[in-house]
Each structure stands twice: as structure tokens, then as C-alpha cells.
Amino acid sequence: MELELDGKTMVVTGGASGIGAAVVDALAREGADVIVLDRNRPDNGKYGAVDLADPASVRAAVSQLPETVSGLVNAAGVSGVASPEIVFKINYLGLRQLSKAVLTRLESNGVIVNVASGAGSLWRLRYRELLEMIGIEDDGDSLRWFAKLGLTGPEAYDFTKEAVIVLGKTMALDRFPGDGIRVVSVSPGAVETPLLPSFHDTMGSDFLSYITGKVGRDGRPEEIANVIAFVLSGRASWINGTDIAVDGGGEGGFHGGVLQHPLYPVFAQAQAQAPEHNVEGVAE
Template identity: 30%
Template sequence: MQRFTNKTVLITGGTSGMGFATARRLLDEGAYVVLTGRDKARLDAAVDRLGAVEGRVLAVAADAGSLTDTDALMRRTETWRGTLDAVFANAGVGVFKPTAEITEDDFDHVVDVNFKGVFFTVQKALRLMPQGGAVVINASWTLYRGLPVASVYSASKAAVHNLARTLGSDLAPRGIRVNSVSPGYIDTPMWRAANTDPGDEARNSAEVALGTLGHPDDIAAAVAFLASDDAAYITGQDLIVDGGLVGSVPVPVEG
């Protein structure tokens, strides 16, 4: 499929995991991709792995929680391509601690990136987006079930889930669709960093009806759909990509 031929897509937090997989998917479908990350070395490495196909990747070192960085990102995007056809607001961080141990710095860091960063990324991208553009926000399965060490993380994801619905209404007169994707347990560097016990993968997989962790490519496929014309009549929705974690009870393993 070449659903993104000559289209320009911004992907924040694209150096690894779901953002990187989405960049690779959209490049394969013909897109020009603006890729961001906070760490320039990791960003450069990601571009090397993508191969910078025919000069179709612009890498911009930017912190999603910094409005100064976001303004500079939009200026560079405008200089490079003029407009943006789609945005995947993917950059996110997690602090996973019991609620009693959360500090103000933890709170500010998570909210700055996961909520403020998403809001202003979309807001500042709007002036570059023509009629018929698309925004996809990376939310989380934790909207739907409580996770004991994820109070601030889950709340920040609930905020952007609601943002997708309200922006879906707010931007409809401009023909800009806004949806969110809610990944379940996806085997990413962030998941690995938060799950260091050797038994964590087996335990998490046992909670999933399909019996396994998801892969970043699973999310990339969902984002590509929502950002494409195949989803032209879909806005204000959340697509859960979780192998049945939220909505299905796994079959007990006989032992």
C-alpha cells in the first residue's frame, strides 16, 4: 500500500518502540516523516536504522514538554515541507511507583510530556495542517483498568484520551480528524525498563486473551490506518490494540 505517498507526517518520540515502528511503516507507504526525540545520538541512530529513504526523513532533536522546542520543530517542518498531513503524538514517559512515593518532580515530568506536550504539539501543528488532516494520539489501556503503580501515568493518558474526543469535535469544521490508539502490553524499551523481573513477561502475557505481548508493529499498523484515508469517517474514537487485555478474559492454562 502507498496510502501516504508525498504526505508529510510528524511522529514525536520516534527513536524506538512504537514511534520508530510507525515511522518505518509510513516510510514504506510513501510518507515524508518528521521524527523527534530528546537524545540527538539516539535520534541519529534511529535515522540510520530507517535508512533515510530518498531523503524522506527530517530528524529534529526536541523535548515534547518544551514549548520552545515545539515551536522550533514546527518552523523546521514548515521550511522542509511547508505543510503537515498527519501527526502521531507519541512521545511519552512513565513513572511507575506507589502513589505515596510520587514526588512533585515525578508528577510535573509525566504531565509535561504526556499531556502538556501532546496538547501543544497538536495546537502548534494546526497552522501547518490543511483540510483533511489527521491526528493520532498515543493513549493507553490503563484508561480502562486500574494499575496500582501508575496513578499519574494513567491520569495523563486519560487526559489525552479525552483530548482526542474534544479535538475531534473542535477541529471537525476544518476536516481534521482526531483519534487515539490505546496500546496494551507492548514489547518496547519502556515496557522492558518497567518490567525487569524475569517473570514479568509471562505474567503480563497470561493477562492477555491472545496470550502474548504485542509488538510495536501492531501499533504502527493501527496508527497508519487511523491517519490514512481508510479512516476518513472516523474521528473522536479510541482504538484499543491490546490482544484482549481489557475486553476479554484469557482462557485458564491447565496445569
Template identity: 40%
Template structure:
């Protein structure tokens, strides 16, 4: 994948998928500017500490980064075991705030990648609700909306539905901003340090059922590869799209071969 000499801003680099993405980008000749609460072990060019649940922290972090980038890669996220307001803040509001704060600093032809989740597969049933969510104009307004609208399902699923709908909706808008593109990767269960949190919030039996059907869960590298593709030059005509990277479980559910997980 052609990422040589690209400058990529990546969140969530300290562990799991974000760590794998950073390493794959660096191995391909890109430079990585890291944003995370913890320091990464990958050989990034620059690291800035950030709390994605706090818009002022995001603003401060971005002020410490000079110049422009070729890609913004939103990997950071928290599982459903965190408080609902934190889950929604990090997984959607913080991602959106950071992305939109960088619009004018992404080089022409650049990429935005959002890591959503197959846990957000029910977004079509709540599309009107998510249109309200993405119509909020600021982090604070979005947080107020969330407090005022008790959502169906759990906060993790809802946050990932919102991230998916945002990606689909923004393709045309970012194309007009210097020929940018935005796409999302939707992983299923991944062997990362927070897998046990997902087992707790979604049910261990549900995730074990996915493992049994596929033979294994994804490794972080399995998800990093499509993310890097979407950040790189070969994906120049992919925009406003979602790429499911779950080993085939969503397809099997859609075809009625296995029951939809109760999550």
C-alpha cells in the same frame, strides 16, 4: 494503507512504536518529519530534537520545521517510573501543546493521532476531573493544576486517561478546522525497550497475566498498523474515536472473563 505523498510529523521516532510508525509510513510513500530527544535510525526526511516536557523546546522545534503537514502523530511517551510531573508533562501536556500549536499548519482533511493506552481505562470514573484538566488553557496552567490536585492512581494511568478524554472531546472542534480529524490508539503491553519500566511501575505479575491470557505481548508493528491507518486517507470518516489495540484483553475484562488488572 494510502499514505503516499503525505507529510507526517511523528514524535517518538527513535525507538519502539514510533520507529515502527516512521518505517511503515516511509514504506508507504509518505515523508516523515521526526521529533524526538534522540536521532531515529529510520530514513526520515527531517529530524528535530525536542523535549516534550518543556513547552519552549516544543515551540523551538516547530519553528525549525517549514510548511504544513498532512498528519500529526503523537507517539512519544514516558513510563510511570519517571517522576509524576514529567509523566504528565510528556504524555498529556506536551502532546496537547504540540498538537494545538500545529492546528493551523495541518492541511485540510488532515489527521491527528494520539497514542494513549489501555492503562487509562478508568477515565469514565474520573470524567469530571478530566474535564477540569482539558479546560486548562496552556501547558503552564495544566502543570499547575496537576501540582495542586493530587490524583488517584499513578501518574501514567492518569496522563493516559487525560489523553483519551482530550481525543474524545476534540473531534468536533478539529472538524471545524479545515475538516481535520483526531483519533487515539490504545495499546496494551508492547515489547519495546521500555517494557521493563512498565513491569516495574505496573507490576510484573500483572503484565505476565496479560501475556499468559493472550499468548504474547504486542510487537511495535502491531500497534504501528492501526496508527498508520488513522493517519492515512482511508480513515477520513473516523473522528473523535478510540481504537483499542491490545489483542482482546480489554474486551475480556469488560465481559467479565478475566479480572481487571490492579494497575
């Protein structure tokens, strides 16, 4: 399928490695002009240095971008191995600052794709809390609000990925339908990238191995990148304000009750709330 991205200018954060690098390669194959924003120089694409934990660095990176761009892929991020504050700054605050700035530069029918995570799939359980946090526009106030939660690094990772999903929903109608600009998140499951060992350390190897065993294998970066490339194209013009799980069916398995694990709390809650049944299946 031709995605008609030839000549489009795409900005990709985290494009020097992992999923981000696969996105750069996929877009380059489609003929797009790719600008990579990363702390490290990529193998492919034009390069601009950025530290998403530093607002001044983000502003400087944005100032070097063309006046108009076709799309932004927020693929940069850190795992829960980092401190909670750094996780929050990079995975949420830096992403938000960059997205808001690039939103004003997007041409008609442009797209922002945020790489979230299956770790954020329980966002509905604290939707109001996330909306409250997203409503705080000042970075300093946001940090203070976040610090009060007292989260660990791994918990901060889950929280920020939930926040990324909900942030996309709040931005999705800012310039749609008028300008046709869409905001979508893509949530990978476990993927074969350099960060995968750290996720086993922070999320629990037993949990991730359980999912991998059920869906057959871990994902490959190019499988995530292909979905992102499609979402960036006009072929996906009616996909907006939603989160797309790309995980071999893991999230669907948990929500459908086919997969169950103590570290995925949906079913512990569901079992606690479900009525007891007698042997004939009638609620007592």
C-alpha cells in the same frame, strides 16, 4: 491495501525507538515523507530535536516544520518510572502544546493520532475531573492543579493516558467536518519495546503477565504502527474522536467480564453494586 500516503508529510514524535520508530518505518513504506521529533536522532526519517517537557523546545520544533503537514503522530512518552511532574509535562502538556500548534498547520483531511495506552482505559471513571483539567489552558495552572492530586509516578502515567484519550475527544470536532481533520487515539496493551520492563516495574509484573497469559503474547510495535498508518489514511475517513484499543482483546476482556484482576477496579466496583441473587437466579 494501498493507503495512498505517498508524498504526504507526517510528523512523528518519539520516532527514534519503540512504537514511534515502527510508525516511521510503516509510513516510509507507504511513501510518506516523515519528520521525526525526538530527543534522539532516529535511524529513519528527517529529524528535529525536541524536549516535550520544555515548552520553548516545542515551540522551536514547531517553527521548523513545513507550513502544512498531513498528519501528526504523538508517540513520545515516558513511563511511571519518571517523576509525576515529568510524566505530566511530557505525556500531557507537551503533547497538548504540539497538537494545538500542528492542528493549525494540518491540510484538509489531515489527522492527529495520539498514542495513549490501555492504562488509560478507565477514563470514564473520572471523566468530569479530566474535563476540568483539560479546560485549564495555562501550563502553570495545569501543573498546580495536577500537583494537588498527589499522584505517584505510575498513577500519573495512568492519569495522563486517560487525559490524552479525553483530550482527543475534545479536539475531534475543531476542524471536522469542515476541513475533514480528525483526531483519534490508539491504546496499545503491553508491547515489546524498550519501555516494557519499566511497565512491569510500575504496573505490576503479576498484572501484566496475567493479561499476556490470557491474550497469548505481548504486542509487537509494527502491529500498533499498522493501525496508526491506517488511521492516518483516507481509508479511515469516518474514524474520529474515538480511542482504538490494540491489545489482543485485553481491554475488551476486562469490560466484558472475561478477565478479572484486583488491579483493574471495574469489576470490584461492579461486584459491590450488583444485587445479590438466590439459588434460582432471582434478585433478592
